[in-house]
Amino acid sequence: MSLHDVIIVGSGAAGLSAAITLARTHKVLVLAKGDLAGGSTAWAQGGIAAVLDAGDTFDNHIDDTMVAGGGLNRRETVEFVVENAPAAIERLVDMGVPFNKEAEALHLTREGGHSHRRIVHVDDATGWAVQEALQKTAAANPNITMKPHMVAIDLVADRHAVSPDGSKNIWGVYALNNETGHVETLTARATIMASGGAGRTYLFSTAPRGATGDGIAMAWRAGAQVSNMEMMQFHPTCLYNLEVKNFLITEAVRGEGGHLKLPPGVQDGGERYMQRFDAERMELAPRDIVARANDHEIKRLGLDYVHLDISHQKPEFVKEHFPNIYDKLIGLDIDMTKEPIPVVPAQHYTCGGILIDLDGRT
Known part of the structure; x- marks a missing residue:
């Protein structure tokens, strides 16, 4: 059993960002399938897109994204991500991510689909630098516990035990501890899935070997909606x-x-x-x-x-x-x-x- 407020499945950029934010007021347990840096974040090379140049605008970035998505994007989500991107970059800078600079400004490169230079980067190993900074920040926080080599198997859902009031809840996760060989029941008030993608279901993929869609399947089995898997x-x-x-x-x-x-x-x-x-x-x-x-x-x-x-x-x-x-x-x-x-x-x-x-x- 665990004595944490929140369990986060996944130790990449999403999982660690959530942990660092929640640790201001909660005890957080972060589970990693393999090594803490074994997810996709550390593999990212090119950089992160954000409107940081004086000649660029949110509208430009939103339009580029809608065009690149063939109009299938949910515009409200695109606007939310684009408009919050500069602040996210600022948080990463504050955590010590050494983005490349040109004079005093961040160096911006360009990638496909973008009409402006808006990609901040750390040489060609941006993901590794981001992962390193997030891990260092999380490790320094007494409210965050990070456990590597914990393979989440399933969510502890009401189908495993009937709730007295008939409500539908998730109580935590079952996880295989690869060091002991035993399955552990880890409970918390809230559970966050930040378990990455399913790229390794394909023959040719740039994803790490752990990206096999486990978290998506767990959520689906527990009754959550799964969407756009063909994309x-x-x-x-x-x-x-x-x-x-x-x-x-x-x-x-x-x-x-x-x-x-x-x-x-x-x-x-x-x-x-x-x-x-x-x-x-x-x-x-x-x-x-x-x-x-x-x-x-x-x-x-x-x-x-x-x-x-x-x-x-x-x-x-x-x-x-x-x-x-x-x-x-x-x-x-x-x-x-x-x-x-x-x-x-x-x-x-x-x-x-x-x-x-x-x-x-x-």
């Missing part, structure tokens, strides 16, 4: 390598001038092709358009991959902007300052999940 975002540029099957090549490579090309040895080999799919935005079109274009060319020509080429930029520029990707690729005998990177589309983001309101309530 899977595919990232256009995952490294094609038979040994390393889930290394993301951040969208910022295209944002900083990377070109998509057909590999040599085929019709139009070495040529760019995005003009045939989105002549105006080219490689900076939204992810779904670029991913479909890559998929189309791979299938049309019977290829294993297409090429992402930023070798026309100065080597110093590439190494400065993408140090981690450069080092990873060098270890695989690919020098992105001199040659193109073989890439394929891969499942990247689970857009659907547990249906909530703007306060995060089921």
